[in-house]
Amino acid sequence: MTVSVEITGVNKQFHKHVVLKDIRLTVQKGKIFGMIGPSGCGKTTLIKVIVGMLKPDSGNVIVLDKPVPQFDQLEKIGYMAQSDALYTDLTGFENLKFFAKLYGSPKKQREQQIAYAAEVVQLTDDLKRKVQDYSGGMKRRLSLAIALIQNPEILILDEPTVGIDPALKKTIWKELERLRDEEQKTIFITTHVMDEAEKCDELALMREGKIIAQGMPVELKAQFEADNFDDVFLKAGGHLS
Template sequence: MEEQAITLNAVEKRFHHKQVIAPLSLGIPTGQLIGLLGPSGCGKTTLIKLIMGMLKPDSGTIHVFNYVVPHEQLLMDIGYMAQSDALYTDLTGAENLHFFAKLYQLSKKERMERVAYAAHLVRLTDELNNKVINYSGGMKRRLSLAIALIQNPKLLILDEPTVGIDPVLKQEIWQELIRLKEQENKTILVTTHAMDEAERCDQLAILRSGHILAQGTPNELKTKYQAKDFDEVFLKAGGTIL
C-alpha cells in the first residue's frame, strides 16, 4: 500500500451557510505530482488552505505526513506558493529570499546555497538586487515560487504557479518539478487550468462546486470518458466548461 503524504477524510467547509467543500475524501501518495483541475470558484484554493491549516474544516480530518493539521512541524515540511503574491515590495528580491530562509533557521551556508538555487531556477539571479516594487507581475510570481522552495520542503503546494510566466521558463519550471519528484521524492500538489500542465501530472482530481467529479491518471480519465482533452473529460464527468 502506498504511503500517503496527504489524507483528507470527509472534509467539509462552509462560508456563510454556503457549502464550498462538500464532504470530500482524498489520498495523495508520497512522491507523486498531483494536479487539482477545475474552474474558478470550484474550491481548489479553499481545499489547499484547509490542507495548509490556514482554514479549519467544519467537519472531517486532515493528516499531512501523519500529523493532524495544523501542526508546527509542517511549517518546515511544506513549501507554499499562494495564488496572490505575498512579498515585501520595499525589499530586494535577495532580501525577500533571505528573510524567508531565516524563518526556517537555516545556517548561513544553507541560506546562501538555497537562495542561489531558487533564484537560478526561476531566472532571477540578475534581478536579486532590485527592489520587488520594480518587478513585473511575472517576476513576482517567479520570486514567490523561489520562496516556496527555499527551505527544501518535502511537500510543495503550488496554487496556479505558472500564471503570467513565459512559455520557456514555464517549461523549465515543470522540468524542475518533475526532477524534484523523481530524484528527491518530493510530493507536489498543483492547481492549474492549463491542459499541458494537467498532462504532466501523475494523477488528477477534477473539482466542481467542492465535489471531486473524477480522479485518476491523465490517460485513465481520457480513456474512461472517451475524451480527447480535459475540457471534454470535465463536461462528460458532469461539470461545466473549464
C-alpha cells in the same frame, strides 16, 4: 506506498455558501497530484485547509502523518499561495533571505538555497531590484522561489504558472519533475490550465466544491473517451471558464 496527504470527509462553508463538499483525497509520496477546475470551484480553499490556514467544518486532514495544523510541519511544507505575499519594499534577494532565515537555514546552506531557487525561476539577475519594481510574472516567480527555498518534503502550489511565459513554465515543470523523480518530493498543484493535467501522476477534477472525477490522466481520458482534458472535464460534468 507512503501517503503524504490524506483528506477524509472535509466540508467547508462561509456563512451559508458551501465551498467544499465531502472532499476525499489521498496523495502518495513522490507523486505530482493535480487539482484542476475552473476559477471559484474551491481549489484555493482546499489548499488553505491542507496547509492549516483554514479549519474545515468537518472531516480530517493528515499531512506527513500528522493532523494539521502542526507548528513543526511548517518547515517541511513549501507553500505558494495564489496571491503573492511579498515584502515589496525589499529586494528579491532580501525576501529570499528573510524566508530562508525564518525557516532556520544555516548561513552557508541559506546562500546555496537562495542561489538554487533564484536560478530555477530565472530571477538571478534581478535579485537586487526591489520587488515593487517587479512585473506580476516576476512576483509569481519569486513566490515560487520562496516555496522552494527550505527544501521541503512536500510542495503545495496554488496555480504557480499563472502569468508566466511558456518557456519558463516548461523549465519550472522540468524542475518539479526532477524533484519528484530524484528527491521523491510530493507536489500538490492546482490549476485551471488543462494542458498541465497531462504532466501530473494523478488528478482530481473539481466543480462547485465537489470532486467529480479522479484518477491517472490516461485512465480519465479512457473513462470519458476523450482526447484531451477539456473534453474530459466537460464529459465529467464540469464547465470551463
